[in-house]
Amino acid sequence: MSSPLSRADMAKIVARDIPAGSYVNLGIGQPTLVADYLPPDKHVVLHTENGMLGMGPQACGDEIDPDLTNAGKLPVTELPGASYFHHADSFAMMRGGHLDVCVMGAFQVSTAGDLANWHTGDPDAIPAVGGAMDLAVGAKTVYVMMTLFDKDGNAKVVPECTYPLTGLACVSRVYTDLAVFQLKNDQVYVTETFGTTVGELSARLQIPLVAGPSPD
Amino acid sequence: MSSPLSRADMAKIVARDIPAGSYVNLGIGQPTLVADYLPPDKHVVLHTENGMLGMGPQACGDEIDPDLTNAGKLPVTELPGASYFHHADSFAMMRGGHLDVCVMGAFQVSTAGDLANWHTGDPDAIPAVGGAMDLAVGAKTVYVMMTLFDKDGNAKVVPECTYPLTGLACVSRVYTDLAVFQLKNDQVYVTETFGTTVGELSARLQIPLVAGPSPD
Amino acid sequence: MIEVCGDAGDALRDLRDGATVLVGGFGEAGLPFGLLEGLLRCSARDLTVVSNNAGNGDSGLAAVLATGRVKKIICSYPRQVDSWVFDRLYREGRIELELVPQGNLAERIRAAGAGIGGFYTPTGVGTPLAAGKEVRNIAGRDYILELPIHGDVALIRADTADEAGNLTYRKTARNFGPIMATAAKITVAEVSRVVPAGAIDPESVVTPGIFVNRVVLASGPARSGPARSGSAHPGSREATR
């Protein structure tokens, strides 16, 4: 594409790349948008770590039930075939490698696939981790969805994370407004660019990039 | 009493000593007889480790359902207030110290409360342990119910077990045909005798016995 | 048999200074509001609270924290848009925080209830939250050792209780309730109704009665419709106060 992606466009291509029939956890914030672009005939089942499989769209009006929320504490709905379970079972499902894909936001992702998304390292910040570390190590595939540069222009795909880590070598794809990256064996592959080129990105990121998808 | 107890009499006094409102697991074999002497108004709830609380009496005739058995694989019934759960939850309940009492048979019990009830030590025997070791360490109180002497006249309350152990220092009471013993701090207290005396028992068992209940 | 308490204060009568209190809920779903109000009126101090979050707004768990009687909280996600009570106490150094990844928190509570002495988890390896914890490689993967979290009291919100203490929950309000019920010496459940033993299908019991000591009826109308199998029963008591 000829211009950077909007958030909605990013959500669309993440949704496009989720295999049909997958069990998927969408992290809080931006990744929840992905749900809007998963057609029912793709049979993707959404997991929310607060104890549910088969989560439906956000609830509106009369549908709102304070006992039925997603991990971001927003009211959601229930689809046919849903099930409820307690927190230990829910995280056993995650840690045990049963989820096919999780999609999370990030502050930084390293070329080795290390993820930093729970703490800015600011000594004054109140830390909160939630289920991010469990998702990072548990899902079979971790997709990150974020802008490629922060507000100050700093790259978020980096040689080594400087923020406190969430998980080691866990991210396999990074979806950004400017490009889609695959991370494999310490190599960074660029599979798509949006309004930029691999050469431009390589210069800005100051990391070696390989054009095209990783060999299988 | 003036004569040794029958099996039914032993079951009766075990039942008498189970506190009202207890959650109880009755091991396979002889201990299952105890259920017959627990009056409903005592509100004792029976656990069976194959995944049920609220087990009722053995099933007869049309009640028999191959999907509803006790740990001895005998058909049983379900009482109001029953619940079913899987094996990991069932043994979590046991290991987590939630059962008040379990009643088991034994080959030997030592004065320290060590229990041997799963293997005779015969090198030719095929070993089988089932849930015995889990019950031994899990229940708050372990009662043993057995004859005091084996067929060859060997004592089954012993200074040290010679058979392979099921659990260490786990038995607190031993109900036998000739006496009831409390085990505490390596002392053996005799709270009741049946057709014998503490002196006679001490001579036959060749272990020091204290007449009367243990101090609290 | 469970004890049906007249009010939350009665249900919390034996709460001691220094106790560890497990509080169910994820955000407000499954938060036992009535029991937390009872906790507000207790005098016990130096409490350790174990809960996924550290309170929202000024009510519920936040109100309890505001009393200054909680010395430590063990949770996964204290910082929220409306966690100002916790935020202030934390910045003032008036409350200690043990931050635990949510899955490790859940598994540590389960381990306590299940008599497990400790377990190896991959979650947190290589992160600041593994600091000081034993790392062990098992079958080619690194794990850290986590220990159980036991409670003196668990305060949970369920949907229906029967007189044998069996509980069902509602939707994602189930969350930490079933595992906290197993991990405390005394478990108190706030419920929408109490039905006779046998009115809950034994196949659908989520928390068996062995884990429940006391129940209190929630105030206000129940969110749920009548119990699926217990509604028509003449002995059922609904929360209508």
Add this chain to the structure above:
Amino acid sequence: MIEVCGDAGDALRDLRDGATVLVGGFGEAGLPFGLLEGLLRCSARDLTVVSNNAGNGDSGLAAVLATGRVKKIICSYPRQVDSWVFDRLYREGRIELELVPQGNLAERIRAAGAGIGGFYTPTGVGTPLAAGKEVRNIAGRDYILELPIHGDVALIRADTADEAGNLTYRKTARNFGPIMATAAKITVAEVSRVVPAGAIDPESVVTPGIFVNRVVLASGPARSGPARSGSAHPGSREATR
């Protein structure tokens, strides 16, 4: 979505030599007889079977053992009055036995499904079954380290499946089914009926569909009555073959 297989042979099509097969059941309750018949007709050899018992009489698991294609069994209670097939193989040195206390067996299977690398259990401490295992004192009590048991395939018996793969069970036939379903790469459930997604109450699902890959209808009439909430549904398929 699950795959509804035409027969047990189809459901077991990818079973390989050397595979570890988790087999549900406690005695005959919850034993997947149809799948075991399918296993009889497979050619895979050098199997490791994980099951509470080691077969009864001459059918079911005993018939599978009798083929000589099982090199090892991991179980808690092989010796029973009617375990003559296992007894003979064992005495002839033709089958290896790993004896595990029943609760440790269940917890090791659960650990595999839950991604736990190992756990400390008090069960077995000081006994011959702790031989060679690490002993560790935690908070004043001795525990032994136990490792997870993973399966390549789990063969379980459930009651109702919906098309999303959710399962319910019947009474004490539940036993090892729910944990084995979590611990294998491929889980096959033998069921009495398949109902449309949504026909099982989401609060009453015991095994969520994520853990189930294939289902096969049991032959012979179902022991249970129709599903509590799915019976009237026109899309339901009952086992009537």
